[in-house]
Amino acid sequence: MSDEFYLSLAINKAWDYQLLTYPNPAVGAVILDENGKILSICAHQKAGEAHAELNATKEALESKDSSLKSIFAAAKNPNELYNLIIQNHRNLLKNSTYYVTLEPCAHQGKTPPCASLILAMGAKRVVIGSRDYGEHAKGGAEFLTQNGVEVKLDVCKTRCDELLEPFLRWQSGNFTFFKIALTQNGVATGGVISNLASRTHTHRLRALAELMVVGGATVCTDRPTLDARLISGRAPDILIYSSKTEFDLQIPLFNIPNRKIEISNSIEPAFKKRFVMIEGGENFLRNLDSRVDWILIYRSNEFKSANNINLDMKVKILHRSIFGDGELLWCKRLDLGINA
């Protein structure tokens, strides 16, 4: 099978944790042993947790020798895991191949650099999607090459770069996405997503968002809570985008402790935040200016007898995830037309 085939497995795995790694990038890694057998397909899952390469190395070693599981289970953090791997790997990954969607880091962060880990495992070859141009982390490919590891760059480059887009945007100031739930025939289902997996995913995103924006009409109609209770997460601060200044304070979202709420007829304050989530329906999407980066569409498995959201907009579908009986479409807005 081709390098593109194996890197695609890493890309798909990384998408499972897209945005959930905030403020880190979504990264996936696949390891093949010296005979070309797939040992692991892993991703970076959450900031503060192990990088994709560390997760994949752990799983690959465990698949070679299951007795390592109990040894690695003793690690209390990624740094300890890194050290346990260095001490116990017994060259089990000698001549392995690593596939990584992003150039392995070359800096000491919460763990020692992934490039050093890969070298220590005795990998023969590293296949990389996107290059890391970050001041701190860059240089992993060069380090590996200088130490005799064969490195191939820019494989599936477009798809790996798309995976990095939110990270690059929030690093440079702001990433904003619009979340909408639609049926198969384009009916916006408002705040209600019937699928538990999708709702849990929404709550994960809310718990990470620096700011959540919601339209005044949605607040009045849906009377939402807009918290992250399904994962016992932090409820995000809220910007209510509305020309109205007074709302019924019995609406649940106003009664969350330690939540900041701003009401504004301008959406500009949102774009000063790094990671912004917008939830709304048709009118909100229609009235938004073109500054939304991505649109996340939760699509249910049913046709509903009601009118669709009615607007012109072209999207590039970057990825599809299955969520229970529905799907999540990760879309990049290509243009946004506004209909009177």
Added chain:
Amino acid sequence: MSDEFYLSLAINKAWDYQLLTYPNPAVGAVILDENGKILSICAHQKAGEAHAELNATKEALESKDSSLKSIFAAAKNPNELYNLIIQNHRNLLKNSTYYVTLEPCAHQGKTPPCASLILAMGAKRVVIGSRDYGEHAKGGAEFLTQNGVEVKLDVCKTRCDELLEPFLRWQSGNFTFFKIALTQNGVATGGVISNLASRTHTHRLRALAELMVVGGATVCTDRPTLDARLISGRAPDILIYSSKTEFDLQIPLFNIPNRKIEISNSIEPAFKKRFVMIEGGENFLRNLDSRVDWILIYRSNEFKSANNINLDMKVKILHRSIFGDGELLWCKRLDLGINA
């Protein structure tokens, strides 16, 4: 990686040729070498051509020894390929593992049985999704077991059975699917699919369909040709489902040589055919009774400022295929509500 992982690769590959194998079932096969490296991921592509196992065996051998490519290229049909493989395999697939979505056939068809091929290759293990209950082909798993090959049955059984559903239905009399093109926001785009890959796929299906059903309103409005010119294929016979009995004979579909056209206010004649394709829009789907087995949705990548198709219907999404900048959703109707 798990058996489910590898069988999923075979399932996904088989879906690429779903319905296109008519009257044969869609089948996929994956081969791992003795070290667990993936050698090939193949499918049965078309009736009369090689079975999935034969295609996968050919590709696996070629990946082990590329000089076999020129030898196998001389085969003029699957039977010759089978014989060339038997003569030239040099035990390169000794101790391999086969993953097949359907139990390998045990009968002499256009080729000798796949079960014998797998045994001849010296496979160690065969992992099977669905069992073959067909009178002629069944017995492959038993044959392999009796000859010392380890066989595992019923892996990913539900997904493999879904893959077989059209085959089982047309074998027992009739399989009918409804094809519709929708935008992201549920607008039916009528006969026009902008995406060349999707249009080509439609023409492949038309060329195989025993009968194509189209609504009278669509005939008058779209004035379609309904042929398979993109693949230089046979134009299907047509049933125009309409209470009208007179149509403008200048409409292109009436001017295809050797095409039978029936006009009827009953759709019943369609269900006497084995493989029926229905193309239509909202009203047709709404007015159809519940005898449609599957709905194929070609979904474009745009939102369009127009009304959606407006009906209640719950579907199970069996598979998604990417088609250029759009997608094809393979859906099974779970219920069909009719709105006044």
